[in-house]
Amino acid sequence: MCTACDGQGVVIELRQIALGMVQQLQRRCTDCGGQGYCATKKKERKILEVLVEKGMKHNQKITFRGMADEKPNMEAGDVNFIIQEKEHDLFKRKGADLLITKTLSLNEALCGFEWIVKHLDGREIAIKSKPGEVIKPEQSSSAPFVKIVPNEGMPSHGNPFVKGNLYVLFRVEFPSDGELNAKAIKELKKVLPNPAMDVSYDEEEVEVCHLEQADVKNFGKGGAASNDNNYDSDDDEGPGQVQCQQS
Ligand SMILES: [Zn+2]
Structure with a gap:
């Protein structure tokens, strides 16, 4: 605390301006610059050991109470460490x-x-x-x-x-096409449950089909592009509207 102003930051001066008349003047204390205290600043190096406890989570805070910068007449703030979890390659x-x-x-x-x-x-x-x-x-x-x-x-x-x-x-x-040879297929057919039944048909009368690559997103897009003027309820813009189209 400043001794010159008793911590007030201001000093009262009395000045005699005439006989029996005194003027009271208040001025800022020059000793402490009006702060009420005199303090010398110092820089301090402190090592804070952050203990990450087992099971701590992303964004969890570890607080060091009162470890921030100190100022006279003020409670020192905290130093907070926020845990940031790194991505892991496997987990x-x-x-x-x-x-x-x-x-x-x-x-x-x-x-x-x-x-x-x-x-x-x-x-x-x-x-x-x-x-x-x-x-x-x-x-x-x-x-x-x-x-x-x-x-x-x-x-x-x-x-x-x-x-x-x-x-x-x-x-x-799964194995890719062609990765299983005929011998392996024969063995697998023997050991795996529910093998395909042999079906008999006349190849002259029944058409044999094979499978091609496909994307289920294209389901419904097959056939020739259509110009049919079908009513689509999704495009209905409400009652009272009649659309005419010249053909
Ligand atoms: Zn002072």
């Missing part, structure tokens, strides 16, 4: 759960597989199918085929012994 994270995508050959999908995953904490885990377990290309028409390894996700923040699950999203790579 995707949502909450405490992790997800990896695994591509299997059709052989692995049908006959079983085993592979080593290097986990985020450096451990190696072997993920192995159960005997007879079949991995499918997809669960339903739109949902991918997913299984979990329980408790191999992230530790929960504040409760690191409770872990999320590790989701494995499977993709199955």
Whole structure:
């Protein structure tokens, strides 16, 4: 605190202007520049150790109370660190759960597989199918085929012994056209369930068709371009409007 002004920032001066008459003048304290205090500034180097606890999340804040710049008569502010999570090549994270995508050959999908995953904490885990377990290309028409390894996700923040699950999203790579030779096809037909029945027909009377590449988006666009003037309810602009077209 400034001793010259008692911390007021101003000093009162009395000046005698005539006998018995005193003028009271208030002026800014020159010792402290009107601040009421005198302070010497110093720069300080401080090392803040940021401890990222297990299971912390993206954008989570770590606060160092009162570690910002100090100013007289003011409470020092905080220094905040905001955690920014980096993308990982293998693992995707949502909450405490992790997800990896695994591509299997059709052989692995049908006959079983085993592979080593290097986990985020450096451990190696072997993920192995159960005997007879079949991995499918997809669960339903739109949902991918997913299984979990329980408790191999992230530790929960504040409760690191409770872990999320590790989701494995499977993709199955089928052999390409021509990759299976006649011998392999014969063997597969023997071992895989529900082989195609032999149908008998007269090739003179029944036309044999083969399949070409296609895109389902083109379904409905086949045939010759049509000029038919069909009524389309989507183009209806409301009642009372009659459209005439000259033909
Ligand atoms: Zn002063």
